[in-house]
């Protein structure tokens with residue numbers, strides 16, 4: 001796959017764009033704040049020439065597409081031949097804008113260029129390190145480097161337990177990662193835990209009481225799990241330590257799971273008066289057989305990393321001493337593979353199950369909503385929350 005190169009020309013007007021690489025990214029453009037004038041548009045074109053840093057292939061394609069849409073309107077030329085990579089990429093970028101009005105395309109062009117200018121760059125991202133922060137909240141840190149979008153659960157003091165906000169942030173993060181210019185996405189945890197599952201205080205701290213919390217929880221959980229079912233790129237879990245509850249069940253929706261040998265896998269749903277989620281009531285029996293799945297999902301048997309590997313939940317186990325180095329070296333190599341092929345191959349695999357997985361997810365969320373209001377669950381959560389008070 002040839003690389004995209006932009007001729008170092010005086011003017012980056014689209015006709016000089018030499019575009020060689022896929023995929024065409026949909027750079028997320030904010031809603032136009034106002035109508036850009038023709039003068040603004042021309043100023044933006046000149047501003048592009050002054051950019052010190054190459055904005056990257058995807059942005060260059062987007063600039064080309066918006067320029068053509070703003071000047072010529074919707075794509076009005078025949079699609080180039082399959083081997084004419086340069087013009088085919090440019091055609092696809094332009095054609096992907098559909099009937100976007102000229103004025104909107106002009107405004108988007110101006111917005112995009114202004115977001116690239118040194119002043120906005122300085123203000124919005126500060127010094128761009130190699131490990132570029134793409135989105136950062138307190139508890140989820142998303143970085144993008146070497147074609148990998150890394151999503152790190154960053155709440156080590158609470159064993160990376162998932163708050164209500166974190167569920168919503170992860171939904172957004174996966175949405176963004178599905179169209180960014182990374183080739184793969186990776187989940188991992190900060191600190192000694194991968195993730196201790198749902199934050200059990202989510203329910204006790206909910207403002208509207210348990211009933212409202214259960215309703216909200218079921219809606220968020222269903223959307224959360226669907227975002228994993230529908231994620232179009234290779235999704236990899238780097239399980240750096242113990243995983244509990246939904247952190248374990250979600251692994252059935254990942255494309256690869258690499259575990260440190262100090263990781264453990266625990267799904268104490270019955271202990272908590274709850275029931276399986278993240279499609280595990282379907283993926284676990286399918287993956288490991290119903291007997292092994294029952295031991296985990298009903299009886300809460302905690303697995304070592306090796307046991308999880310033997311049962312098909314983990315792709316490979318690494319010595320903890322070399323885990324991070326070995327896994328990230330491998331992932332950087334994988335991220336260099338042709339992204340479209342990986343995406344299309346994953347689509348072929350996932351499409352066989354997608355409808356079933358959505359149905360299972362819906363059923364599990366309905367069941368869980370009732371479980372959360374059960375005496376068994378409420379007692380279990382209260383026991384957890386008050387356990388240290390009893391010490």
Ligand SMILES: CCCCCCCCCCC/C=C/C(=O)SCCNC(=O)CCNC(=O)[C@H](O)C(C)(C)COP(=O)(O)OP(=O)(O)OC[C@H]1O[C@@H](n2cnc3c(N)ncnc32)[C@H](O)[C@@H]1OP(=O)(O)O
Nearest residue numbers: 157158159161164196197198199200202206213217245246
């Ligand atoms: C409005 C409603 C919103 C709902 C949102 C959607 C709902 C989706 C629900 C999807 C269904 C998911 C189910 C699950 O994930 S079930 C599994 C839940 N997790 C657990 O049961 C684990 C509970 N934690 C523990 O058992 C232990 O903490 C653990 C074994 C993980 C570690 O023990 P250790 O002794 O090593 O450390 P501590 O217990 O002292 O933990 C350190 C501090 O972290 C807090 N902690 C850890 N895990 C959780 C957790 N899951 N929820 C809340 N808090 C957690 C722990 O309390 C300590 O805090 P303090 O230092 O403040 O005491």
